[in-house]
Amino acid sequence: MNTWERLLHTKPARRGLLMLLLVIAAALAAPLISPTSPDHLDPGARLLAPLSRSAAQPDTHHPGMLHLLGTDSVGRDTLSRLIYGSRLSLAVGFAAVLLGALIGTLLGVISGFFGGIIEAVTGWLIDVQLSFPFLLLAIFLLGALGGGKTAVICVLALATWVNYARIVRSQVLSIRNQGYVEAARAAGAGSMRIIFIHILPNTLTPLFVVASFSMAQAILTEASLSFTGLGLDPATPSWGTMLNDGRDYLLSAWWISTMPGLAIGFTVLAVLMLGEGMREVLDPKAAP
């Protein structure tokens, strides 16, 4: 069995994957499945509780729209915002993971392969980052940069590159002196060829585990940042901004803040279960 098949045979990974696919499907099919536009304002339907209908339109005989999860303070449908919010949360999470993985892997490979001053500097950077509450620096950075999607992605990538750099560096250090690398070098392969053809592919599997945990971290951090109002543009539908929207209405309209939290919990649980499954498959010692 290859790794992929073994992964599908572990229970947590299968469940996690299924849950994640569900969220991704909802994000992709948002225009088809969401009841209305996430930005559709209905001043006549403000702060409606879940399962209630907005008032019928006087000029037509249509009954009012059903709001399964209620509406927010300006009458926007919570369910629609939740579904469209998955797009932004997933996109930001994926982009941050990709960027972080790219930076971290590159620095990890270079410092592990070449050693010397680059390794010393990278090691020191990792040290600085790990011994400082990054979230705090992140909000400071975002306050200075002014928030927005690109800024949030960059900050999240900055927060997670360390995870990749550490694991890749230790992998490279253990692979560097293996027979097949020496054979390649003896055959006249250059450093770049050795790195990209012989070393990097062998570090990929543990990277996926790190990536899944970083994805969970990214989604949670994005929510925290947007909640403080320093992350994504407050007008865009994301789970973090929705949490912020509902904060002032906690006493009268509990659903606005509660629903996005559940969506975040569901997604993060899916990603973590997938990561846990991958770890089980990749690390025989961790398997029960």
Next chain:
Amino acid sequence: MLSAVTNRLARAFLVLLAVSFLTFIIGHDSGDPVLLLARGDATAAQKQELRHSLGLDRPVMAQYRSYLENALQGNLGESYRQHLPVTRLIALRLPASLLLAATAFVLAMALALLSGMLCVVYRDGVLDKALAGLAVLGQVVPGFWLGLVLVLIFAVHLRLLPVSGAGGIQHLILPALTLALPTFGRMSRLVRAGILDVLGADYIRTARAKGLPERDVLLGHALKNALLPLVTQAGLELGDMVGNAFIIEIVFAWPGIGRMTVEAIQQRDFLVAQGCVLVIGTGFVLINLGVDLVYAAIDPRVRARA
């Protein structure tokens, strides 16, 4: 031992230096304080004069050097908004933050020890599974969201506790619980795993063989040895709490330094934000340093190696 300590101290110092430089550069590049301070009808010449009097027309590195020199003497500059020394503003808010973090930390550790042991005693029972579920919950939802839910339950519906603000002990309960929960989840799992790990050791078999009651085996032998590796994690958790407390402080309108940081950033009062980040970061670095030193002191193996 001594060289390991000096090495560790030097690293902590370098980290602090890097942090002070980063915060200074971010703060420096993120807005012109002159625009905040000058009156609307100020001429360009007046602005230039103000800039000169604040020393803002000097090279960046020179400004950083004097910022650092002042910081070492306990002067972090003056707030552009409130015209008070930053250190005084921080001193006003710091006690509330320390109280919250300390309460949450003690709460999390005490509950984690208790529940970790209960999970071992009633292994694979209902309680074990329920606590495992609680631990997972603490990992998958944002901590502040749990805070909002707790407010809904205990403050809005049951009306047992105040929604937010600071005052008596009843104001402390919800924020401390919220801050403690993720740490409690992780630590209780680790305590459980640590004890189970140790229970297979030879000295436990010996203790049981000589007829020691199970309670003494657990408390006297297993727990003691299982706790050692947890000291490091406990330190990391404390640092984590210090770093994450600001969101909890916002949710509960807790008058701490974390909330002040975010407010200062929102008001673009960057000297205050800079000072807050520096103070919190220093606390974090000192905690990590302390944990490493404590660990070296209590673990004979580390002591021998160093």
